[in-house]
Amino acid sequence: MGRLLVMSLACVLHATSWARAPVDVVILCDAGYPPYSYAEEGEAKGIYADILRVAFARMPDYRVRIRPLPWTRALAELAKGRAFALYPPYKRTSERPWMDYSRPILREKLVVFVRADVARKLSDKPFPQAYVGLRIGQNSGFINILDQDYQRMLGRGELHQVRVKDNRTSLAMLYRGRLDAYINDRRAVLWELERMHSNGVLGEMGLTWIVEGPWLSGEEGHLGYSRSRPRAYPYKEDFKKHLDAILADLEREGVIYRIVTRYDASYPLQLKAVGI
Structure with missing residues (x-):
């Protein structure tokens, strides 16, 4: 009798597990930030996509689809609560009070790249004082220069910051002399x-024509979650808790390191460094 009861309970549990289908989740990503996050024929590609797909494969309760969008549009969708999450924002709690963050996924290195003819004329002063009057490019939607001197000089009009849609456009403008310097992640x-x-x-x-200038800081990319319309995403805290635990496992197991180094091997370029 006892054995029959155990078998019956096992059947009930098995049937319950089949009845609970995975939750469908859509994650937005930056469509124009290679090699970290970009789109090819509508499919999400890049370092973050590779890492997160490994992580999502370990979350059987969720069926995750990644949808690439232009960065500024993706941010707007998240701010209004029309999207659940996106990657890879830096942690900016004051500028984006409508966003929660996963644990850091990986660390990026912000560097100034300078036209060689401009670099030869720079003074011996450090960044940003040596860059007075220059046109400095940054990608739209990225809030990533926290240096107080830089912000003060921007406010006084001593630096001219130009917002550009993506990495390739910014570098093309730098190449053609429409920018003097460009700040972004070194690997990108x-x-x-x-x-x-x-x-x-x-x-x-x-x-x-281009040289590598000073390294400014390290920035950590995250999965950012919307804090708007919480009832639309009742699974948010469970998803966040499980993803954070899995990301920690992937880091400890060396999975993240191995994924990143696959991309590092793609560019054996050596640029002359200045101002470091």
Whole structure:
């Protein structure tokens, strides 16, 4: 009798598990930030996509689809609560009070890249004082220069910040002399430079026109969650808790490191560094 009861209970539990289908979740991502996050024929590609797909495969209670969008549009969707989450924002609690964050996924390195002819004329002063009067490019939607001197100089009009839609456009503007310097993640810049060089976009100059300037800071990318319309996403806290635990496992197991280094091997470029 006892054995029959155990078998009956097992059947009930088995049937219950089949009845509970995975929750469908849509995650937005930046469509124009290679090699970290970008789109090819509508499919999410890049380092963050590779890491998160490994993580989502370990979350059987959720069926996750990644949807690439232009960064500023993705941020707007999240701010209004029309999207559950997106990657890879930096943690900016004061500028984005409508966003919660996962644990850090990986660390990026912000670097200034400078036209070689401009770099030769820079003073011996450190960044940003040596860059007075220059046109400095940054990608739209990224709030990533926390240096107080930089912000004060912007406010006084001593620096001219130009917002550009993506990495490739910014580097093309730098190449053509429409920008004097460009600030972005080092890996992202080198990745795009290699592609432009391989495609012949840079002509006979190759990479002699650009130099690597000072390293400004490290920034950590996250999965950002909307705090708006919480009733639309009742699974948010459970999803966040499980993803954070899995990301910690992936870091400890070396999975994240191995994914990142696959992309590092793609650009054997050596640029002359200045101002470090």
